Every structure is written in C-alpha cells, then in structure tokens.
Amino acid sequence: MFRRNLLFLEPKRGGPRKLSHVRRNAANMSDLRHTGGHIDMRRTFGLNGASSRPTGVEWALPLFLALACTDPQGGVERGAMTISKETQASWVRNFNPLVAPGLSRWPTTCGIYEPLLVFNVVREAYEPWLATSWTWSNDHLTLRFALREGVRWSDGATFDAEDVVFTFDLLREHKALDLKAVAGFVADVRAEGPNTVVFEFQRPFVPGLAFLAQQPIVPEHVFRTVKDPVTYTNPDPVATGPFTEVRVFRDQLFVLGRNRDYWQPGKPQLDALRFPAYPANDQANLALIQGEVDWGGNFVPAIDRIFVERDPEHHHYWFPLVGNMAMLYANTTHPALRHVAVRKALSRGLDRDLIVEVALYGYTKPADATGLSDAYASWKNPAIAASDDWTRHDHAAAAAALDALGYRMGARGLRSTPEGEPFALELDVIMGWSDWIRAAQVVASQLHELGIDVRVQTYDYAAWFDRMQRGDFDLAIGWTVKGPTPYVYYRGLMAGAELRPLGERAQSNWQRFQDERTDELLTEFERTDDRQEQGRLGDELQRRFVMLAPAIPLFPNPPWGTNSTRRVTGFPNAEHPYAMLSPNDYTQPLLVLTQLRPQDVP
Amino acid sequence: MRFVLRRLGFYVLAAWVAVTLNFLLPRIMPGDPASAMFARFQGQLQPEAVAALRETFGFTDASLAEQYWTYLVHMFHGDLGISIAYFPSPVVEVIGTGLFWTLVLAGSSLVVSFALGTLLGVLAAWHRTSAFGRLLPPLLLFVGAFPYFWLAMLALWLFGFTLGAFPLRHAYGEFVEPGWTLEFLASAIRHAILPATTIVLATMGNWLLRMRNNMTAVLGEDYIAFACAKGLPAGRILFHYAARNAMLPSMTGFGMALGLVVSGSLLTEIIFAYPGQGYLLIQAVRSQDFPLMQGVFLTITLAVLVANWLVDLAYVWLDPRMRSSG
Numbered sequence: 027m028f029r030r031n032l033l034f035l036e037p038k039r040g041g042p043r044k045l046s047h048v049r050r051n052a053a054n055m056s057d058l059r060h061t062g063g064h065i066d067m068r069r070t071f072g073l074n075g076a077s078s079r080p081t082g083v084e085w086a087l088p089l090f091l092a093l094a095c096t097d098p099q100g101g102v103e104r105g106a107m108t109i110s111k112e113t114q115a116s117w118v119r120n121f122n123p124l125v126a127p128g129l130s131r132w133p134t135t136c137g138i139y140e141p142l143l144v145f146n147v148v149r150e151a152y153e154p155w156l157a158t159s160w161t162w163s164n165d166h167l168t169l170r171f172a173l174r175e176g177v178r179w180s181d182g183a184t185f186d187a188e189d190v191v192f193t194f195d196l197l198r199e200h201k202a203l204d205l206k207a208v209a210g211f212v213a214d215v216r217a218e219g220p221n222t223v224v225f226e227f228q229r230p231f232v233p234g235l236a237f238l239a240q241q242p243i244v245p246e247h248v249f250r251t252v253k254d255p256v257t258y259t260n261p262d263p264v265a266t267g268p269f270t271e272v273r274v275f276r277d278q279l280f281v282l283g284r285n286r287d288y289w290q291p292g293k294p295q296l297d298a299l300r301f302p303a304y305p306a307n308d309q310a311n312l313a314l315i316q317g318e319v320d321w322g323g324n325f326v327p328a329i330d331r332i333f334v335e336r337d338p339e340h341h342h343y344w345f346p347l348v349g350n351m352a353m354l355y356a357n358t359t360h361p362a363l364r365h366v367a368v369r370k371a372l373s374r375g376l377d378r379d380l381i382v383e384v385a386l387y388g389y390t391k392p393a394d395a396t397g398l399s400d401a402y403a404s405w406k407n408p409a410i411a412a413s414d415d416w417t418r419h420d421h422a423a424a425a426a427a428l429d430a431l432g433y434r435m436g437a438r439g440l441r442s443t444p445e446g447e448p449f450a451l452e453l454d455v456i457m458g459w460s461d462w463i464r465a466a467q468v469v470a471s472q473l474h475e476l477g478i479d480v481r482v483q484t485y486d487y488a489a490w491f492d493r494m495q496r497g498d499f500d501l502a503i504g505w506t507v508k509g510p511t512p513y514v515y516y517r518g519l520m521a522g523a524e525l526r527p528l529g530e531r532a533q534s535n536w537q538r539f540q541d542e543r544t545d546e547l548l549t550e551f552e553r554t555d556d557r558q559e560q561g562r563l564g565d566e567l568q569r570r571f572v573m574l575a576p577a578i579p580l581f582p583n584p585p586w587g588t589n590s591t592r593r594v595t596g597f598p599n600a601e602h603p604y605a606m607l608s609p610n611d612y613t614q615p616l617l618v619l620t621q622l623r624p625q626d627v628p
Numbered sequence: 629m630r631f632v633l634r635r636l637g638f639y640v641l642a643a644w645v646a647v648t649l650n651f652l653l654p655r656i657m658p659g660d661p662a663s664a665m666f667a668r669f670q671g672q673l674q675p676e677a678v679a680a681l682r683e684t685f686g687f688t689d690a691s692l693a694e695q696y697w698t699y700l701v702h703m704f705h706g707d708l709g710i711s712i713a714y715f716p717s718p719v720v721e722v723i724g725t726g727l728f729w730t731l732v733l734a735g736s737s738l739v740v741s742f743a744l745g746t747l748l749g750v751l752a753a754w755h756r757t758s759a760f761g762r763l764l765p766p767l768l769l770f771v772g773a774f775p776y777f778w779l780a781m782l783a784l785w786l787f788g789f790t791l792g793a794f795p796l797r798h799a800y801g802e803f804v805e806p807g808w809t810l811e812f813l814a815s816a817i818r819h820a821i822l823p824a825t826t827i828v829l830a831t832m833g834n835w836l837l838r839m840r841n842n843m844t845a846v847l848g849e850d851y852i853a854f855a856c857a858k859g860l861p862a863g864r865i866l867f868h869y870a871a872r873n874a875m876l877p878s879m880t881g882f883g884m885a886l887g888l889v890v891s892g893s894l895l896t897e898i899i900f901a902y903p904g905q906g907y908l909l910i911q912a913v914r915s916q917d918f919p920l921m922q923g924v925f926l927t928i929t930l931a932v933l934v935a936n937w938l939v940d941l942a943y944v945w946l947d948p949r950m951r952s953s954g
Contacts, residue, residue, distance in 0.1 A: 115897065115907040116725050118714045126681055128668055129715050202684035207676035237674070256684055257716035276806065277725050277903060278798045302802060309797055309901045312789065316796070350672075456667070488657070488664035488916045495663065507675060518675065533675035612672065 105297030115305035116277035123242035143239035166230035187217035192246035206237035295623035345584035374424035385465035399582035441477035450479035709919035749839025772833035797901030842874035883939030887932030
C-alpha cells in the first residue's frame with residue numbers, strides 16, 4: 027500500500043504541475059532533480075510516443091532507479107488472511123503434526139490436522155471435533171470415543187477408527203512422538219467398528235482424557251509407508267482440517283489454501299492463510315500497525331496507543347486472562363524459604379498492582395491466593411480465595427512477620443537470618459523476556475524495601491531452565507502448566523510424584539514442594555469424572571495451596587491476540603466470547619479459523 | 629612461491645585449531661537443546677514433552693573423544709549433521725537458506741563501502757587542505773559513530789515506514805516468484821538498497837580514515853617529491869605511486885572483513901527482516917543447536933582463512949618486495 031514510485035523525498039509542493047514538466051522533458055537528470063525525483067514510468071520506458079533522446083549515463087540511471095523502485099503491485103487476494111504467529115527469519119517446510127509443535131509450522135496441529143476434541147478455555151468445555159462424544163466405564167479403566175461420520179481426508183479417503191488407533195500406536199512405538207506420555211497410562215487402543223475407538227487404561231487416570239482428546243490424528247494410509255515418522259517433514263499434508271493445501275512455500279512466505287471438502291459444510295469461508303516470515307517481534311508489530319497483518323499473536327507494548335488508535339474502527343485486541351500464571355517460585359529447600367510464613371511474608375511485601383502496571387502495561391490483574399487464572403473460573407472458589415490475604419500488599423504486616431520469625435532488621439536497612447547471616451536471595455529470570463524482567467526488578471526493589479537483599483540475575487532460557495529443573499535457584503519467575511482442570515495445574519506445582527532430589531532434573535515442581543494431603547487429593551482426582559466430585563477436590567486443592575503457599579502467584583499472563591477487521595471478520599471478542607482470540611495455542615485456533623469470513627460476506 | 633606455500637601450511641594449522649574450538653565451545657554451555665526447545669513454549673507443552681524431545685534429538689552418551697572423532701569424520705564428508713532448531717533439516721540446507729542472501733547483502737555493501745571509502749580517502753588526503761578534505765572525514769566518522777541499530781531503524785522508519793519509498797522487510801517482494809527474471813532481480817535490488825546503504829554509511833568512515841592517514845604519510849615520502857619533480861601528472865602520482873603503497877594495510881583489513889561477511893550482519897538482518905547467517909547464528913545459540921552452530925562457525929572460519937589467503941596473494945601482487953623476500 028505504500029509502494030509508490032517515489033524516490034527518497036516527496037516534492038515539497040505542487041506535484042502534478044511539475045510532473046507534466048517531466049513528461050515533456052523525458053528522463054533528464056536535471057529535471058529529475060528539479061521535481062524531487064519523480065519519474066514518469068511511461069516516459070522512461072518510451073511507452074508514450076517519441077521522446078527526446080537521452081544519452082549514456084543520463085538515460086541508464088533513471089532506468090535503473092525505476093527498476094529498483096517498482097515492485098509488482100500484486101495484492102493480497104480476496105478471502106486471504108495474513109497471520110503473524112511464529113517469529114522466524116525463514117520458513118522450513120515441515121507439516122508433521124506428530125512432532126513438538128514448534129518444529130512443524132503453525133497451524134499444523136490446529137488448522138491442517140485435527141484432534142478428537144478441542145478444549146475451549148473460554149467456555150471451559152470440550153468442543154466435539156473428530157469425535158462427537160466420549161464415555162467412561164464405571165471403573166474408569168475404559169474410555170470410548172464415538173467418531174464423527176462422513177469425515178474425509180483431503181485426498182478423498184475416509185477417516186475412521188483405524189486412523190485413530192494407528193496414530194496412538196505410533197506414539198506408543200516412538201517415545202520421541204509421545205509428547206504427553208500417553209504410553210504411561212494407556213494399555214491398549216482398539217477400534218470397535220469404523221466409528222468407535224476404545225482406550226484401555228493401565229490405571230484409572232481421568233485427566234488422561236485431555237491428553238488423548240487433543241492429539242492430532244494422522245491418516246494411516248499415508249503414514250504407514252513413512253520410514254521414520256520422527257524426522258518426516260510431511261511436505262504435502264493429507265489431513266482433515268480446514269486448510270490442507272500448501273499453495274506457496276518459500277523461505278519468506280507460505281500460503282495455505284482451504285480444504286474444499288471440509289467436513290463442516292460451507293466452511294472454511296476464508297480461501298487462504300498467508301504467513302510472511304517476521305524474524306522478531308518488532309518486525310511483526312510494524313506489519314501489524316501497518317495493517318498488513320489480520321491476525322496476530324505477538325506482544326504489543328502500549329497497544330491502545332500504537333495499534334488501536336491508528337484505526338479504531340478495524341484494529342482490535344482481546345486479552346482474556348486465561349493464560350498461565352506467572353509465578354514467583356521460592357525454592358522450598360532454601361533454609362529460609364522452606365518456611366511457609368517466610369514465603370507468605372515475601373508475598374505480602376509485593377505490590378502486584380504496581381508489578382502489573384510496570385511489567386505488563388496493565389494488561390492483566392494481580393493474582394489471588396489460589397493461584398488460579400480465569401482459565402479455571404468455574405473451579406475457583408471465591409470464599410477460599412478470600413480466606414487468606416497473603417497475596418495482598420501489606421508492607422507493615424510483612425515486616426512484622428519477618429521480625430517475629432527472627433529476621434532482624436540490621437544496619438543499612440537489610441535483614442539478617444536468625445543464624446546471623448545476611449538475608450540475601452538471587453532472583454533468576456530469562457534473558458530477553460522483557461515483561462518478566464521488569465516484573466523481577468519491581469519484585470526485587472519491593473523486597474529490598476522489606477530488608478531482603480534480592481539481586482536479579484538473567485539467564486539465557488536454556489541455562490535458566492537447567493537451573494530450574496535441578497532446583498539450583500533461590501527465587502525465580504517462571505510459568506505454570508496449563509490443563510482443562512486444576513489437576514494438571516496443581517500437579518505441576520505441588521505433586522510429590524514430580525519431586526526429584528536437588529541436582530536431578532525435575533519436569534515440574536521445580537521448587538521441590540511436598541505435601542502428603544495434596545498427593546492424596548491428586549490421586550483421588552485421577553479417579554473420578556464426576557464434575558461435582560472433581561469440584562470438591564478442586565476446592566480442597568485450593569485450600570492446600572492457600573494454606574501452604576507452595577509458590578507465590580504474581581499475575582496471569584494474557585494470551586496475546588490482535589486482529590484487524592479490514593479484510594476479515596468473525597473474530598472472538600468480549601461481546602462474542604466463543605473462543606480465545608490468541609492464536610498461541612496448538613488446538614484452539616481451529617475454533618476461530620472455522621468461524622472467520624471475508625469482510626464482505628455477511 | 630615458497631611464501632605462498634608457507635602461508636598455506638599456516639592456514640591448515642589455523643583451520644584445525646578453529647575446528648577443534650568449534651567442537652568444544654558449544655559443549656561447555658549449560659543446558660541442553662531439549663530444554664531450550666521446551667522453554668520456548670512457556671508451559672504450553674506438558675512437562676512430559678521434555679523427555680520426548682530429548683528422545684527426538686537423539687542424545688549420545690559417547691565420550692568426548694569419540695564424539696570428536698565422529699565430528700571430524702563427518703565434517704570431511706561434508707556432513708554437518710541435522711539442525712535442532714530447524715529439525716529435521718540438515719545443517720547444510722539450513723545454512724544454504726541464509727548464505728546466499730548474506731553474500732549478496734553484506735558482500736556487496738562491503739565492496740562498495742571499501743571501494744568508496746578508499747577512493748574518498750585518497751582524494752581527502754590529496755586535497756587535505758580544502759573544504760572537502762577537512763569536512764568529509766569527520767562527517768563520515770560522525771555518521772559511522774551512531775549506534776548502527778539506531779541508524780538502521782531511523783532509515784527504516786523514515787524511508788520505509790513514513791515515506792514508503794522502500795520495502796520494510798525481506799529480500800524480495802511477497803508476490804514475486806524467485807528466479808532469474810528481471811522482475812525478481814529488480815525486486816531484490818529494491819529490497820537491498822536500504823539495508824546496504826545503512827551498512828555502507830556506517831562503515832565507510834573507517835575505510836576513509838584509514839586510507840587518508842596512510843596516504844598522508846606516503847605523500848610525505850621523498851619518492852613522491854621526486855615524482856612531482858619529474859613532472860609526472862598528478863593522477864599518476866596519486867594512484868600508481870602513492871595509493872598502491874598506502875593501500876597495503878587497508879587490504880589486510882579488507883581481507884578480514886571479507887571473511888567475516890559470511891557471519892552475516894545480525895542487526896541489519898533483524899531490523900530489515902533480511903534473511904541471512906547472522907540470524908541463523910543467534911537462533912542456533914539460543915536453541916543450543918550444536919550442529920548448526922558448528923556449521924555456521926565452520927563456514928565463518930573457512931571464509932576468513934580463504935579471504936586472508938587471497939589477501940596474501942594480493943600482497944604479492946601489490947608489493948614486489950614480497951616476491952623476492954619470500
């Protein structure tokens with residue numbers, strides 16, 4: 027849209043009059059200078075009748091410049107949507123839905139291939155997808171999925187239960203593909219007729235539903251001949267999703283075309299998805315505010331001012347707080363931080379309103395004592411959340427608590443431990459994650475006011491994660507695990523089963539928390555699919571969390587989602603919250619991709 | 629000839645040292661690629677995925693010596709392994725995507741910058757008392773002293789974003805099919821102008837200053853005075869007598885810079901979203917992608933060595949003393 031035949035500078039005034047002047051005098055350099063560099067293309071290429079004959083260099087230079095400054099004025103075709111989701115300098119062609127999502131191009135698992143069910147975090151419910159329903163046996167050892175009939179792969183073959191069985195057999199055969207450790211709880215998978223799949227469990231493990239239901243399903247007739255499904259790049263996917271045709275694939279751009287025989291009649295209404303490669307957030311944001319991007323999942327600073335105000339009619343964002351919780355982890359093996367009272371005192375010393383304002387431009391809100399974000403709105407018990415106030419800022423109470431615990435204030439405004447050592451902690455955060463670094467700086471300065479000598483240390487994420495897993499930290503800001511129920515969330519924070527000795531790598535529970543009652547509750551949770559019973563257990567887990575403060579919740583991370591309705595419409599927003607807007611997920615964007623339509627379609 | 633061969637021997641030794649360091653350095657870094665990959669998802673993957681990723685990338689428990697031997701053998705076969713950040717693409721392929729554009733952009737802007745800077749340096753030394761000779765060097769140094777990213781972002785904002793005269797990103801237009809067509813070449817040139825100009829502006833001052841200083845010294849030599857006394861034309865004295873000698877130190881710098889071209893220009897690539905080696909390198913380091921890191925370092929090492937060797941050859945040509953002293 028900004029590609030005009032304009033060189034370097036605009037003429038100061040009166041463009042048209044001077045342009046005609048150029049026409050008369052052909053491409054003569056002195057005139058070019060005179061008109062501020064406008065070149066008349068027709069004249070330059072001799073398309074407009076005879077011209078006075080330029081000589082030598084005088085003729086070549088304008089031609090060269092004109093060449094350099096015209097780009098084919100191709101436009102984005104109607105019904106195509108431009109998406110900015112992955113930041114990559116150049117694209118690598120990989121549409122294998124079985125490998126970790128970052129290795130294959132988005133939306134391989136949520137637009138090309140599809141799962142049995144899609145968990146909608148906004149509605150807190152499963153949406154039937156390739157499966158229409160599921161039932162548990164009474165002993166919770168058998169899970170049955172009824173599959174949708176009439177679904178076809180994009181090559182015309184029929185989708186049936188054998189494809190599902192084949193997919194899970196692949197996972198159990200190749201540990202590298204088993205991203206959710208399905209082999210750890212599934213004993214057997216078999217088809218009962220073409221439209222029913224049965225999973226036999228090794229032990230009752232109801233939360234396993236989430237892991238099975240959201241696995242992208244691959245076609246048996248294609249993947250059967252693949253020698254190594256781990257390194258297979260699947261350049262031309264055969265799939266069931268709404269966008270299955272790779273129309274263009276270049277290092278800077280790829281385009282996916284719609285599946286003409288998609289099983290949802292009349293959908294998708296968009297014709298194509300375009301993915302230009304943006305190597306970093308800044309470039310993606312530049313394209314976003316230019317109006318080139320229709321749907322984005324990048325962080326945008328001061329979004330109202332720099333994005334919405336440029337075009338309030340079309341530019342929108344929606345950050346429902348259904349992301350995961352940003353957590354201040356306190357290592358419970360640390361001699362001071364192992365005391366619940368110390369952790370709560372630290373938490374009381376934090377002004378989360380200020381943290382949210384400084385670190386996240388006010389995009390989110392402070393966490394409460396249950397540590398649950400809005401992703402678990404129907405689970406959160408407000409009475410339990412209000413039963414303790416250790417996430418509320420209260421400097422005096424925090425100071426008094428530390429005094430009472432023997433952390434005496436010394437000279438220079440710094441405390442010492444009851445053993446007489448200086449009370450100093452290191453706060454580890456990931457290099458380059460600027461929102462968390464700002465949060466860490468505010469945390470450090472507020473704890474400093476409390477008399478604790480906290481030093482912020484940034485590490486590259488591999489190094490940071492290595493320290494977290496080995497438990498080699500005092501304090502750290504990190505993420506939490508997400509799941510459809512609080513089970514997965516609390517398991518990651520508190521489960522004894524995840525506990526590893528210091529120095530050994532722990533998958534989660536990095537802060538080495540242990541509580542027997544919590545472990546019992548988690549085991550009970552694995553054995554029931556009754557929502558009421560689950561609710562009761564969820565309440566109990568919240569109570570344990572509020573009582574024991576296994577980690578210090580700061581704020582829910584908003585899932586970044588921006589869109590422009592100039593070309594495409596039908597995005598979710600606060601008025602139509604049918605799904606989350608953010609494309610940063612590996613199943614839920616299916617919900618949005620099937621609802622979007624070109625602006626001129628009612 | 630003996631000189632050339634001796635240098636060649638030295639370069640083989642240097643290559644071996646670099647290749648070995650290449651192997652050792654990444655292995656000293658903390659963390660592992662599976663964790664790095666997992667951390668990028670910020671909790672969107674279940675914790676179980678770490679184990680699966682570790683399995684995917686196939687970690688070896690072989691001893692360092694064994695790994696070193698396999699590494700050397702594979703390298704001689706041109707097999708640089710499989711990239712982890714761009715799994716499962718072979719490293720050679722990944723480097724191929726960036727190398728061409730890096731050579732185009734960084735290579736051409738280096739040549740332009742060196743040629744222009746050196747020429748202006750010669751002229752600035754000759755006319756050192758005129759306004760041209762007094763003002764140009766400080767002006768260019770001033771421009772070159774701006775932080776590069778600032779200069780580049782200013783150019784991008786002014787010419788790309790505000791005026792819309794140049795594209796904001798990429799090496800060629802989105803609607804252009806790559807190939808040896810006029811349309812593609814025009815698009816590629818158009819996309820290279822802004823990034824190349826910023827690089828030239830930022831680096832030209834150094835070449836100019838270096839050349840001017842050398843020239844000033846050489847112009848004070850007796851043989852120049854003698855040449856003037858013989859009544860030789862100014863142009864001949866300037867270019868055949870003075871510049872040829874004064875250029876030798878600049879050539880060394882040029883050789884170094886030429887070799888480093890393949891390391892890419894990280895900031896340019898990031899600001900203008902231009903594909904290239906610099907971004908690959910940072911991506912490799914952040915993902916703990918040992919094979920890709922080794923591949924990129926190897927190309928840089930080899931390029932620096934080859935470029936230096938070429939400069940040595942150029943010395944022989946420029947400086948007759950080299951030929952005899954051997």
